Amino acid sequence: MYSRLVLQTLSLLAFSFVCTLIHGTKVFNVLHYKAVPNNKTENSKAFMKVWVDSCRWKGKSRIVIPHGTYYLGSVVFRGPCNGRKEFMIKGVLRAPTSPDLFLTDHWISFQNINNLIIYGGGTLDGQGAVAWPYNSCQTGSCKPLPVSLRLDFINDSAISNIKSINSKNFHFNIFSCYRLGIRHVTLSAPPDSPNTDGIHVSGSGDVSIDTSVISTGDDCISIGPGNQRIRISNVMCGPGHGISVGSMGKSDVKENVDGVSVVNCTFIGTLNGVQIKTWPDSQAAGGFASGFVYDNILMKNVDNPIFINQQYCPFNLCNPQGSSKIQISNITFRNIWGTSTTKDAVKLDCSKTNPCQDIALENIYLIGPAGFASSSCSNVQGKSRGLQKPRSCLN
Numbered sequence: 456m457y458s459r460l461v462l463q464t465l466s467l468l469a470f471s472f473v474c475t476l477i478h479g480t481k482v483f484n485v486l487h488y489k490a491v492p493n494n495k496t497e498n499s500k501a502f503m504k505v506w507v508d509s510c511r512w513k514g515k516s517r518i519v520i521p522h523g524t525y526y527l528g529s530v531v532f533r534g535p536c537n538g539r540k541e542f543m544i545k546g547v548l549r550a551p552t553s554p555d556l557f558l559t560d561h562w563i564s565f566q567n568i569n570n571l572i573i574y575g576g577g578t579l580d581g582q583g584a585v586a587w588p589y590n591s592c593q594t595g596s597c598k599p600l601p602v603s604l605r606l607d608f609i610n611d612s613a614i615s616n617i618k619s620i621n622s623k624n625f626h627f628n629i630f631s632c633y634r635l636g637i638r639h640v641t642l643s644a645p646p647d648s649p650n651t652d653g654i655h656v657s658g659s660g661d662v663s664i665d666t667s668v669i670s671t672g673d674d675c676i677s678i679g680p681g682n683q684r685i686r687i688s689n690v691m692c693g694p695g696h697g698i699s700v701g702s703m704g705k706s707d708v709k710e711n712v713d714g715v716s717v718v719n720c721t722f723i724g725t726l727n728g729v730q731i732k733t734w735p736d737s738q739a740a741g742g743f744a745s746g747f748v749y750d751n752i753l754m755k756n757v758d759n760p761i762f763i764n765q766q767y768c769p770f771n772l773c774n775p776q777g778s779s780k781i782q783i784s785n786i787t788f789r790n791i792w793g794t795s796t797t798k799d800a801v802k803l804d805c806s807k808t809n810p811c812q813d814i815a816l817e818n819i820y821l822i823g824p825a826g827f828a829s830s831s832c833s834n835v836q837g838k839s840r841g842l843q844k845p846r847s848c849l850n
């Protein structure tokens with residue numbers, strides 16, 4: 456009798472060592488799963504084990520990754536799980552340097568999960584510097600390098616207080632996620648690192664990105680096809696290529712982007728500020744980009760602050776005589792001010808066959824080099840209101 460009690464007590468103690476319950480949230484510590492934060496031991500087995508236990512736990516649970524540097528190979532955290540799952544990264548996760556060690560297009564991936572919270576003040580170190588020279592995507596065909604963090608089919612979730620540095624490819628790739636909030640993230644990679652977009656979102660809805668700082672070698676945020684209601688606010692971009700929608704209109708499936716807002720943002724030293732880009736491919740299936748508001752945006756030394764480019768054709772991979780079948784409409788650029796490093800402060804270059812409709816320029820104040828800047832329109836229907844410097848190409 457006595458020994459059975461002792462045994463029970465001991466096993467209870469052992470269990471509570473592995474995980475504890477705090478305010479109704481079961482806590483799983485990776486260190487209790489033999490993760491070793493010595494910056495050398497490869498930890499993917501320990502991370503996968505802790506994920507499986509946390510995911511299976513019925514109810515709220517939290518994985519804690521304490522301070523320290525964890526060398527981690529590529530991992531996939533799959534759902535569905537039971538209840539709200541927190542992933543608290545306090546330490547640094549360091550990726551393998553060689554891209555050959557990745558069998559997949561990602562480093563850390565989460566799939567098919569609802570109510571996921573990734574937070575904790577920690578850092579994802581993608582160790583891109585060794586891999587960037589192998590990026591052959593500049594020529595238009597390549598085996599992609601792994602993105603640092605991939606979220607696929609994740610609903611009602613959030614990422615906050617996370618840093619990502621030197622991703623090999625995109626920092627975050629968001630696909631088919633609904634009601635996702637991303638805030639207080641800091642993403643950085645050198646200005647000359649290839650394809651290191653901050654956040655790429657596609658096929659998703661009700662995604663908000665706010666209060667973040669993104670400095671990379673490519674797009675700050677890129678909004679691909681299939682998105683609805685993407686809200687961006689209080690984001691500081693630069694260096695990098697700015698916030699772009701597209702590219703759209705190259706494929707034989709219809710591609711739409713419906714509802715984007717970019718509010719209270721700052722661009723410093725970026726190639727573009729706010730951009731919409733579509734391919735001039737008249738064979739493609741078409742689609743639309745509509746319902747966008749760009750409001751209260753400061754541009755500091757931006758090459759092309761306001762840019763609609765329906766002749767987007769990198770590496771001459773298209774027929775430049777073609778005309779885009781993506782219909783752009785209902786786009787408002789409001790309260791946008793600052794400096795442009797080229798004279799093309801406002802450039803609205805729309806499709807011959809599908810001219811832009813309902814474009815509004817309201818209170819624009821952009822100074823070009825030596826005080827000179829221009830506003831140019833082709834195939835655009837719209838209106839301007841309020842202050843217009845440079846003088847608007849719309850009526």
Ligand SMILES: *[C@@H]1O[C@H](CO)[C@@H](O)[C@H](O)[C@H]1NC(C)=O
Binds near residue numbers: 494
């Ligand atoms: C971890 O190891 C890498 C590669 O050896 C090294 O560059 C880095 O400085 C180390 N980080 C820490 C915190 O020790």
Ligand SMILES: *[C@@H]1O[C@H](CO)[C@@H](O)[C@H](O)[C@H]1NC(C)=O
Binds near residue numbers: 567569609610633
């Ligand atoms: C996620 O949300 C979308 C849109 O509301 C819905 O179509 C999809 O079924 C949801 N996925 C899951 C796994 O709940």
Ligand SMILES: *[C@@H]1O[C@H](CO)[C@@H](O)[C@H](O)[C@H]1NC(C)=O
Binds near residue numbers: 688689718719751
């Ligand atoms: C943008 O800034 C204005 C003025 O500070 C504020 O009233 C508004 O709520 C902000 N909007 C967002 C979406 O942050």
Ligand SMILES: *[C@@H]1O[C@H](CO)[C@@H](O)[C@H](O)[C@H]1NC(C)=O
Binds near residue numbers: 714715745746748
């Ligand atoms: C234009 O877009 C705005 C912002 O998404 C939306 O509120 C408004 O209803 C749209 N207007 C039309 C006529 O579709």
